[in-house]
Amino acid sequence: MIKLDNVSMAFRGRPVLDNISLDIAEGEIMVIIGPSGSGKSTILRLMIGLLKPLAGKIWIDGQEISGASEEELNIIRRNMGMVFQYSALFDSMTVGENVAFGLRQHTALSEEEIARTVRRRLRMVGLNGQESVMPSELSGGMKKRVSLARAIAINPQIVLYDEPTAGLDPIMSTTIDRLICSTRRVLNVTSVVVTHHMSSAFNIADRIAMIYDGRIIEIGTVSEIKKSSNPIVQQFIHGWAKPGEFAKRRSRRSES
Ligand SMILES: Nc1ncnc2c1ncn2[C@@H]1O[C@H](COP(=O)(O)OP(=O)(O)OP(=O)(O)O)[C@@H](O)[C@H]1O
Numbered sequence: 001m002i003k004l005d006n007v008s009m010a011f012r013g014r015p016v017l018d019n020i021s022l023d024i025a026e027g028e029i030m031v032i033i034g035p036s037g038s039g040k041s042t043i044l045r046l047m048i049g050l051l052k053p054l055a056g057k058i059w060i061d062g063q064e065i066s067g068a069s070e071e072e073l074n075i076i077r078r079n080m081g082m083v084f085q086y087s088a089l090f091d092s093m094t095v096g097e098n099v100a101f102g103l104r105q106h107t108a109l110s111e112e113e114i115a116r117t118v119r120r121r122l123r124m125v126g127l128n129g130q131e132s133v134m135p136s137e138l139s140g141g142m143k144k145r146v147s148l149a150r151a152i153a154i155n156p157q158i159v160l161y162d163e164p165t166a167g168l169d170p171i172m173s174t175t176i177d178r179l180i181c182s183t184r185r186v187l188n189v190t191s192v193v194v195t196h197h198m199s200s201a202f203n204i205a206d207r208i209a210m211i212y213d214g215r216i217i218e219i220g221t222v223s224e225i226k227k228s229s230n231p232i233v234q235q236f237i238h239g240w241a242k243p244g245e246f247a248k249r250r251s252r253r254s255e256s
Pocket residue numbers: 011012016034035036037038039040041042043
């Protein structure tokens with residue numbers, strides 16, 4: 001459903017991604033992890049065509065997008081929803097108008113049909129009847145849920161999530177994790193989730209890809225990642241602070 005083939009990216013001559021190749025199957029939840037600044041959000045922006053790669057090719061549902069025109073990209077994006085890092089709701093619009101936004105832009109649905117879809121999507125994310133509330137009245141977790149309802153309003157085949165649980169308490173994070181999984185189940189969407197929360201990654205992922213130094217240094221199922229022999233992966237997933245900490249712990253354990 002999503003394919004990156006030897007994709008490289010640089011900003012002002014500074015390399016960020018170096019020959020990334022990734023194949024994400026239809027209906028799969030792929031989680032991308034990696035240190036801050038390693039290029040995770042850049043991968044999402046490349047996938048949705050907001051950035052063009054310096055080298056390499058990107059396919060969305062069989063269509064190559066790195067050479068696509070803005071018009072072609074707009075058609076491809078109708079099949080994609082994005083949940084942004086800071087929810088990115090339109091503050092001057094009600095919750096209902098936010099969720100309806102893509103439907104008004106991309107479909108010819110009647111106002112009645114739009115209202116019905118908005119109601120259904122808000123119910124899916126546990127915000128039944130909140131159409132007339134303003135974003136400023138919502139908690140961070142509720143905003144994320146509205147953002148998800150907006151992303152799935154147009155019935156996309158693909159949903160990209162940029163740190164969907166950032167800034168949320170553990171219970172709300174679990175709620176969002178469950179919503180990502182139920183969205184996949186109900187709508188059969190392909191999901192790409194960038195997160196810093198390892199517990200979320202382990203809860204939701206079919207596969208996890210770890211980015212480090214511009215490359216994918218490990219990719220696999222949750223149990224494969226947990227068993228990775230790469231010390232950088234082990235250090236990252238355990239949150240060990242210093243480079244080399246993993247090796248030190250291992251040698252301490254073998255000494256004791
Ligand atoms: N539009 C841009 N112009 C210049 N540099 C950029 C741009 N977008 C990203 N970068 C740089 O590219 C690198 C990767 O950024 P990116 O946001 O993809 O990282 P990330 O892994 O998502 O980080 P974080 O986990 O902190 O959100 C960073 O060094 C960032 O400063």
